[in-house]
Amino acid sequence: MSDYSPLTRWRANPMVRTCLFGLGVMLMLGSPLVGVIPGPGGVFVFAAGLALALQNSHWAKRQYVRFKRWQPKAGRWADWGLRRRSAKRREAIAKGDPAARID
Structure with missing residues (x-):
């Protein structure tokens, strides 16, 4: 199956x-x-x-990554709006949560 x-x-x-x-x-x-x-x-x-x-x-994902590198603040808002797990993990790491590094 x-x-x-x-x-x-x-x-x-x-x-x-x-x-x-x-x-x-x-x-x-x-x-x-x-x-x-x-x-x-x-x-x-x-x-x-x-x-x-x-x-x-995949093309759209590459363009999105380029945009996030160019405009990190706007990329963070887009990640928050899309509820991306990677954004939540990065925010937890930035706040100093050591458990967030394991995923």
Whole structure:
């Protein structure tokens, strides 16, 4: 029996990953249109699109890493917004928690 769930196997399909990446890009490009509506909707639409793009594209991940090196403060906010485990671990290490180094 496979260790992967049906959802994981489904998302391993290159065509599905490409479609999800495309959907993420469309959400990011469409976020200014949603942003004109009162409320913070555009921010959430952009965040959902960014998450989809980063999960499904190695190119997007490389660009994100370059952005984080160029703008570390903005990268920290993006990590916090995406709830990344690596961001939580780095914050714990910066606060001096020795248990955070083991992962």
